[in-house]
Amino acid sequence: MKSFHIITFGCQMNEHDSERMAGMLEAEGLSEAASAEDAEVIILNTCSIREKAEQKFFSELGRLTHLKSREGKSVRIAVAGCLAQQEGAKILSRAHQVDMIIGPSDIARLPEIFAERERRSTAVIETGGDPEYHHKLVPTRRTDGLKAWVSIMYGCDNFCTYCVVPYLRGRERSRPASDIVREVKDLAARGYREVTLLGQNVNSYGRHVSDGCTFPELLRQIHDVDGIERIRFVTSHPRDLSGELIAAMRDLNKVCEALHLPAQSGSDRILAAMNRRYTAAEYLDKVRRLREAVPDIVLTTDIIVGFPGEERQDFEQTLNLLRAVGYDTLFAFKYSRRPGTAALRLGDHVPEPEKERRLEELFSLQRPVTLAKNQAHVGQTLEILVDGKSKRGVSLSGRTRGNKVVNFPGSSDRIGSLARVRITAAGPNSLTGEICE
Ligand code: SAH
Ligand code: SF4
Ligand code: F3S
Numbered sequence: 001m002k003s004f005h006i007i008t009f010g011c012q013m014n015e016h017d018s019e020r021m022a023g024m025l026e027a028e029g030l031s032e033a034a035s036a037e038d039a040e041v042i043i044l045n046t047c048s049i050r051e052k053a054e055q056k057f058f059s060e061l062g063r064l065t066h067l068k069s070r071e072g073k074s075v076r077i078a079v080a081g082c083l084a085q086q087e088g089a090k091i092l093s094r095a096h097q098v099d100m101i102i103g104p105s106d107i108a109r110l111p112e113i114f115a116e117r118e119r120r121s122t123a124v125i126e127t128g129g130d131p132e133y134h135h136k137l138v139p140t141r142r143t144d145g146l147k148a149w150v151s152i153m154y155g156c157d158n159f160c161t162y163c164v165v166p167y168l169r170g171r172e173r174s175r176p177a178s179d180i181v182r183e184v185k186d187l188a189a190r191g192y193r194e195v196t197l198l199g200q201n202v203n204s205y206g207r208h209v210s211d212g213c214t215f216p217e218l219l220r221q222i223h224d225v226d227g228i229e230r231i232r233f234v235t236s237h238p239r240d241l242s243g244e245l246i247a248a249m250r251d252l253n254k255v256c257e258a259l260h261l262p263a264q265s266g267s268d269r270i271l272a273a274m275n276r277r278y279t280a281a282e283y284l285d286k287v288r289r290l291r292e293a294v295p296d297i298v299l300t301t302d303i304i305v306g307f308p309g310e311e312r313q314d315f316e317q318t319l320n321l322l323r324a325v326g327y328d329t330l331f332a333f334k335y336s337r338r339p340g341t342a343a344l345r346l347g348d349h350v351p352e353p354e355k356e357r358r359l360e361e362l363f364s365l366q367r368p369v370t371l372a373k374n375q376a377h378v379g380q381t382l383e384i385l386v387d388g389k390s391k392r393g394v395s396l397s398g399r400t401r402g403n404k405v406v407n408f409p410g411s412s413d414r415i416g417s418l419a420r421v422r423i424t425a426a427g428p429n430s431l432t433g434e435i436c437e
Pocket of ligand 1: 050163164199235236237262302333337
């Protein structure tokens, strides 16, 4: 039997695409190999969000192409995902050993693309995008048996000026609610307890579907699925975070008290240049309303430092936003120029060392806040979905509804169930506790 190995470079959506490609290959009779060295089919599922992701891919590709020339073994290399879409045939000029280039909206045709490659002697390039992609149900091989990602929409129409995603994943398309609910019911029947709904901008779900289902309505339908205990979703665009969604988060008890709400900047000038279409004050007002409705909500965010035109005073406003919100965790990135984006023409004038300094300043401000937020859980008894052995091997681990990792002693027959755990200690990255019987 032929074997395959997939290396994933990107976000949760990219990871979920890898699960789908694995599912399709298994349905074709292939088996998964533990490493690229052992596989006859190697897929690199790429990301282009920042230049670093691109560099990482090309160095990995360079490392893998030597596998093609091994004697007695025929190896196929496919490059899939966002960078495949961006670069297309150009990838071949850097690595002629590549056999297939497959865009993110073309992966449902993976088996046909593989068959096509066997029929000819040259590489197959499929980046046209399948207009029916959002209706397609493909076999998916999920790595986790308890928590599942479920795509609810593809693409993005927001065109934030720094971002390549709308160019690579295409226009926003929502999956029909009936397909999504069917998938969630099937997951529940197979023992899954948690679903994370995926989309670049989940709050605008349904804008283009004929059944008129909105995101809060979709949440209600998924909430009704027996067996599913927890519902999460990423990502929410602050502008589209509606009162109706806040009310749904308050009223639907399976919807977890956690929200990733990328702010990107605290400066109105920079937010406008980013085309984010909200001000810092509007953002803070949404946070206030969220906390009124869901008092113990865990909030996380993304920040970009060094966007073109970001002066010290703009950056100060970002620091102020962080102070005003008090996030549980922060993801922050140095601005990276991406091909085809509108921000390209603005230049990139913040010097690299200054970007580094701003990044470090953000993390220095955030570090004690994260620790304090974690320590505030000490003494509380929290509901934990036990998902496995902790990395230390001696105890169990799981996540709170706020999505924080908790390690605690216990026997492995608890894996897969909900437990009540009293938190006894907290560090910067995880909590420690003991099961309450
Ligand atoms: N759709 C999501 C996630 C997009 S990508 C959203 O709107 O939040 C994840 C994060 O990468 C973004 O939130 C942003 O902070 C960061 N990012 C995107 N493009 C970038 C770029 N060109 N340079 C640096 N960071 C970037
Ligand atoms: Fe990119 Fe903005 Fe769309 Fe997120 S919302 S994927 S940052 S364009
Ligand atoms: Fe995700 Fe990277 Fe594409 S973040 S959408 S895999 S560019």
